[in-house]
Amino acid sequence: MDETTKTDGLPQTAAQAGPQTGGAQLHLPGNDRPTLKTIAFMTGLGITTVSRALKDAPDIGAETKERVRLVARQVGYQPNRAGVRLRTGKTNVISLVLSLEEEIMGLTSPIVVGISEVLAATPYHLVVTPYSPSRDALAPVRYVLDTGAADGVIISRTEPKDARVALMLERNFPFATHGRTDMGLAHPYHDYDNEGFAYAAVRALVERGRRRLTLLQPPPHLTFHRHMRNGFDRAVRDFGVETIPFDTVDIDHSLIDIRTAFERLLRGGAVPDGIVSGSGAGTIALIAAIEATGRKIGADIDVVSKVPSDFLGWLRPEVITMKEDIRHAGHELAKAVLARIAGRPPEELQSLSGLDRSKI
Amino acid sequence: MDETTKTDGLPQTAAQAGPQTGGAQLHLPGNDRPTLKTIAFMTGLGITTVSRALKDAPDIGAETKERVRLVARQVGYQPNRAGVRLRTGKTNVISLVLSLEEEIMGLTSPIVVGISEVLAATPYHLVVTPYSPSRDALAPVRYVLDTGAADGVIISRTEPKDARVALMLERNFPFATHGRTDMGLAHPYHDYDNEGFAYAAVRALVERGRRRLTLLQPPPHLTFHRHMRNGFDRAVRDFGVETIPFDTVDIDHSLIDIRTAFERLLRGGAVPDGIVSGSGAGTIALIAAIEATGRKIGADIDVVSKVPSDFLGWLRPEVITMKEDIRHAGHELAKAVLARIAGRPPEELQSLSGLDRSKI
DNA sequence: CGAAAAATCTGTAACGATACAGTTGATCAT
DNA sequence: ATGATCAACTGTATCGTTACAGATTTTTCG
Numbered sequence: 001m002d003e004t005t006k007t008d009g010l011p012q013t014a015a016q017a018g019p020q021t022g023g024a025q026l027h028l029p030g031n032d033r034p035t036l037k038t039i040a041f042m043t044g045l046g047i048t049t050v051s052r053a054l055k056d057a058p059d060i061g062a063e064t065k066e067r068v069r070l071v072a073r074q075v076g077y078q079p080n081r082a083g084v085r086l087r088t089g090k091t092n093v094i095s096l097v098l099s100l101e102e103e104i105m106g107l108t109s110p111i112v113v114g115i116s117e118v119l120a121a122t123p124y125h126l127v128v129t130p131y132s133p134s135r136d137a138l139a140p141v142r143y144v145l146d147t148g149a150a151d152g153v154i155i156s157r158t159e160p161k162d163a164r165v166a167l168m169l170e171r172n173f174p175f176a177t178h179g180r181t182d183m184g185l186a187h188p189y190h191d192y193d194n195e196g197f198a199y200a201a202v203r204a205l206v207e208r209g210r211r212r213l214t215l216l217q218p219p220p221h222l223t224f225h226r227h228m229r230n231g232f233d234r235a236v237r238d239f240g241v242e243t244i245p246f247d248t249v250d251i252d253h254s255l256i257d258i259r260t261a262f263e264r265l266l267r268g269g270a271v272p273d274g275i276v277s278g279s280g281a282g283t284i285a286l287i288a289a290i291e292a293t294g295r296k297i298g299a300d301i302d303v304v305s306k307v308p309s310d311f312l313g314w315l316r317p318e319v320i321t322m323k324e325d326i327r328h329a330g331h332e333l334a335k336a337v338l339a340r341i342a343g344r345p346p347e348e349l350q351s352l353s354g355l356d357r358s359k360i
Numbered sequence: 361m362d363e364t365t366k367t368d369g370l371p372q373t374a375a376q377a378g379p380q381t382g383g384a385q386l387h388l389p390g391n392d393r394p395t396l397k398t399i400a401f402m403t404g405l406g407i408t409t410v411s412r413a414l415k416d417a418p419d420i421g422a423e424t425k426e427r428v429r430l431v432a433r434q435v436g437y438q439p440n441r442a443g444v445r446l447r448t449g450k451t452n453v454i455s456l457v458l459s460l461e462e463e464i465m466g467l468t469s470p471i472v473v474g475i476s477e478v479l480a481a482t483p484y485h486l487v488v489t490p491y492s493p494s495r496d497a498l499a500p501v502r503y504v505l506d507t508g509a510a511d512g513v514i515i516s517r518t519e520p521k522d523a524r525v526a527l528m529l530e531r532n533f534p535f536a537t538h539g540r541t542d543m544g545l546a547h548p549y550h551d552y553d554n555e556g557f558a559y560a561a562v563r564a565l566v567e568r569g570r571r572r573l574t575l576l577q578p579p580p581h582l583t584f585h586r587h588m589r590n591g592f593d594r595a596v597r598d599f600g601v602e603t604i605p606f607d608t609v610d611i612d613h614s615l616i617d618i619r620t621a622f623e624r625l626l627r628g629g630a631v632p633d634g635i636v637s638g639s640g641a642g643t644i645a646l647i648a649a650i651e652a653t654g655r656k657i658g659a660d661i662d663v664v665s666k667v668p669s670d671f672l673g674w675l676r677p678e679v680i681t682m683k684e685d686i687r688h689a690g691h692e693l694a695k696a697v698l699a700r701i702a703g704r705p706p707e708e709l710q711s712l713s714g715l716d717r718s719k720i
Numbered sequence: 721c722g723a724a725a726a727a728t729c730t731g732t733a734a735c736g737a738t739a740c741a742g743t744t745g746a747t748c749a750t
Numbered sequence: 751a752t753g754a755t756c757a758a759c760t761g762t763a764t765c766g767t768t769a770c771a772g773a774t775t776t777t778t779c780g
Contacts, residue, residue, distance in 0.1 A: 033506065035766055046730045051768060061728060078507055082451075083766030085442035086735045100473050109468035113460050116490040125509075128486045130476040146393065147438055149485075255674065284674045314615065314644045315675045395736055406760045411738060421758060443736030446765045 034075040042071050054079075094119060094337055095129045095150035097140045097164075099157060107308060107326055111178070114330015115154065122338065124151075138163050145171055152337035154178065158189075158223050176336035176349065178329055179223050188340050188349035190332035192324045194224045194278070194306075196354065198231030201276040201304035204320055206239045208302050210274030214244040214265070216282050219252045228278050244272040251279035258285035259292075266293045273301050280307035280321075287316060328353060394435040395443075402431050454479060454697055455489045455510035457500045457524075459517060467668060467686055471538070474690015475514065482698065484511075498523050505531055512697035514538065518549075518583050536696035536709065538689055539583050548700050548709035550692035552684045554584045554638070554666075556714065558591030561636040561664035564680055566599045568662050570634030574604040574625070576642050579612045588638050604632040611639035618645035619652075626653045633661050640667035647676060688713060 036054075040047045045068065053060045053068035054077075071077075085091050096115060098108060112126070119126055127150060129140045137157075141164045144150050151174065155164055158179035168175045169185055176188040198215070205213055215232045218225040236243050249261040265271070266289060277283040283305035287297065295301055298318035305312060307321045336349040400407045405424065413420045413428035414437075431437075445451050456475060458468060472486070479486055487510060489500045497517070501524045504510050511534065515524055518539035528535045529545055536548040558575070565573055575592045578585040596603050609621040625631070626649060637643040643665040647657065655661055658678035665672060667681045696709040 033508070036768095037766080047766090048731075048768080049729055051766095052729090055768095059728060064728080076506075080446070080766045081507075081509070082442045082445035083735095084768080086440070086446050086737090086765090087767045087769085089735085091442075098472075098476070100476065107469070108472060112458075112468060112472065112488060113490070116458070116460065116488055120490060120492075126488045128472055128476055128488060130473070130480060132480075146436075147441075148393070149441070255671075281671065284671050288674050311615075311641070311644050314648050396738095397736080407736090408738080408761075409759055411736095412759090415738095419758060424758080440736050443765095444738085446735090446767090447737045447739085449765085 033080075034072075034077045035080060036077075038075060039068060039071050039077060042075070043067055089148060091149065091151050092123045093125050093127050093150040094152045094154065094334065095127050095140075095144050097144075097153060097155045098128055098130045099133050099137070100130050101133050110308065110327040111156075111330040111333075114327040115334040116330075117327075118331055118334035118338070124338070138167065141167060145173055152176070152341050154333050154337055159221050160223050160226065162223075174337055174340040176333045176340065178333055180227075181223060182226075186346045186350075188336040188346050190329050190336060190351050190353065191224070191227075192306075192329070192353045194218075194227040195231035195234075197306055197322055197324075198228045198276055198278075199235040201306075201320075201322065202232060202235030202239060202241070204304050205274035205276070205302050206235075206241055208274070210241070210302055212242045212244055212270070212272045213274045213276065214246040214272040216246065216258065216262075216275065216277040216279065216286060217250055218278050219250040224278075225250075232276060244270050246272075246275075251277075251282045253282075255281065255285040255288075258282050259289045262286050262289035263292055266290065266295070275301065275303050277303060277305040280305060280309070280312060283307070283312060283319065287319070325353065393440075394432075394437045395440060396437075398435060399428060399431050399437060402435070403427055449508060451509065451511050452483045453485050453487050453510040454694065455487050455500075455504050455513045457504075457513060457515045458488055458490050459497070460490050460492050470668065470686040471516075471690040471693075474687040475694040476690075477687075478691050478694035478698070484698070498527070501527060505533055512536070512701050514693050514697060519581050520583050520586065522583075534697055534700040536693045536700065538693055540587075541583060542586075546706045546710075548696040548706050550689050550696060550711050550713065551584070551587075552666075552689070552713045554578075554587040555591035555594075557666055557682055557684075558588045558636055558638075559595040561666075561680075561682065562592060562595030562599060562601070562634075564664050565634035565636070565662050566595075566601055568634070570601070570662050572602045572604055572630070572632045573634045573636065574606040574632040576606065576618065576622075576635065576637040576639065576646060577610055578638050579610040584638075585610075592636060604630050606632075606635075611637075611642045613642075615641060615645040615648075618642050619649045622646050622649035623652055626650065626655070635661065635663050637663060637665040640665060640669070640672060643667070643672060643679065647679070685713065 036047045036050050039050045043050065045053075045064065049060060049064065050068050053065045054072060056065065081092060094115070096112065112128070115126055129144060129149070131137055131140045141153060141155065144153055145167065153168065153173070153175040154177075155175065156178035158165065158177045158181050160182035162177070162181045162183070165175075165177060165181050165185070165187055166183065169187060176190065178190060180189050180191050181187070202213060213236060215228070217228055244265070246262070246265055249258050262285065275286060277286055283303060286303060290297055290301055290303070297303055297316065302320065304320040304322065306324050307313070308324055308326050310321065310323060312319055313321050332351050332353070336351070339349050340346065396407045396410045399410045403410065405413075405428065409420060409424065410428050413425045414432060416425065441452060454475070456472065472488070475486055489504060489509070491497055491500045501513060501515065504513055505527065513528065513533070513535040514537070515535065516538035518525065518537045518541050520542035522537070522541045522543070525535075525537060525541050525545070525547055526543065529547060536550065538550060540549050540551045541547070562573060573596060575588070577588055577592075604625070606622070606625055609618050613621075622645065635646060637646055643663060646663060650657055650661055650663070657663055657676065662680065664680040664682065666684050667673075668684055668686050670681065670683060672679055673681050692711050692713070696711070699709050700706065
């Protein structure tokens, strides 16, 4: 037994280096955080054995595993993340890449909540990696890839040809997107059925006798612009109604801009009697414009709006709302990245959130 | 020179050893990410020297530092977070502890954005550590403290005697709170001046001739309940008007509950002609109740509401709103934790956000 | 019974960074 | 000269974990 004092005790049982705070025995907590070494000492086993026992390796005896697990639970062992990360490269982190200008009216909150709820049952942490839209949207993704800051990424505001998606696919890095792409490449995503929404919205307007419709649409570079546009145009064709162009602004513009533009439209020659809005916030601006021109929603014009929460239903019940459940999207996205990390093929990790009309 | 092949080359330039399981080669490690070793090799210096050069240690020559910095920049060196964290315990993480039921209407988004904006210029990452209100609010804080998951914590929904604050102070752990406490202990905080808000709100109502006021208040266990209550009560005394009790619900209740309760009040004997609302979401429920009883805001009753965003001003301009800038709170909180981590005394890290009335 | 094969367990060497205790020369006072 | 001092740099150990290549039994079986 030339074991050179391998058993040199527990990892500094009483950390001496407590920052001062003068005086008495304040029960300075110090770091008595148990490590594998602690458990190894307590069980009389080797560190390696403990490590392998805790991950249920096949070459460890059943009784030993039981003992190790018992002690581990007893002392409240939790693996040191830095140790694992350094050794294995596994970060146990999911990075949510967020535009700092993400729609004001609460898109971020529910998605963060949704993701958190899923991750809570796992060892994963959620890290928010922001970017200002003025800067390159690719930068945060590149950062995560280059530094290995996370095991998986969630992005939103996808484009048909999305450079971020291309990059992550090329590096075979696990991710999920809120919104689809159109590159002929399979990847995990969750998306709201914007085409279905727009189609149903037009139908709802037609059923109310509206014949001259217009659309407040997403910005052209985002994928769901096409989806919504397609649904809208197809429905317009199917129901044989007329459209009024409204292309000067989109839902990414400020409320002021939207209001101004729509008011100009309403005061012009070709006036719509029904409008489909792709954004809850945008709808507020539309309402302002409508009422500023002395019109009444439900009487002179009808509005169908996609909304993230239902306060519009409280304040303007005359607006027809269809709820997009963003928190649910958070759930799906988190589950998708985790499954992708676990090796499930991308094709199985694509989901579409159906219509959930809260009103008609 | 018995240097035993210290110069064994760069850190495996093309890492072949994916720690992966037998299946798909997910998450290729293939990163030839430069480390100190890389720079040491390129400059011909020792790893230690490089490390110390990069942190501008006094015992490294000026020219050497310059060379090291140049090469480091050239190869895009970024310190491995796991390495630093394991060795020093420094995580470079700020943890935002969040209630998953945080007010629906967009409190989370802007605070996350605000914090992110400050952290973006630092090496810190933002990790969201959630808790469901059903479970102990202390749990996430304990987790961070026990596991050393972060260098600093931001919490909200503070209580007068807040166990989380007591715990972190006792352990001398850097943190900042959104909201004050009342324990006679100094700690970093940012708070909105809810007393000032309530006082100004009452004044605004009185100026409109309202004499019988009521308050939709925060839940009694949170600190700012007292603040708002104080401001309200003091103003009521100062202006000599009457109050109608409305204690059956608070801003944490569901919109339905608030609406029902307020409608009952309005249909009862003692009817208020002015109400102060401590929550934008709650105000929506109040409006519904008011209109359900056939009353008109601005005519029969006036409403002053604290709001996180100004869409209420768009949809119900007759409501008097006062904006609480949550994003700014995020800025202040982030700066406060960082300063606390840097060793600044708590007393210098307390700020109050003044009134910023968006209307009258 | 002896050897091969399991079944269990263990030490060593990394991962990347830093604290600490040296090691070089060169410079300086005596 | 001689040792002391200083500037500039470097090796070693270590943080906690895991991959890997042995060890040590014990079992199996020809």
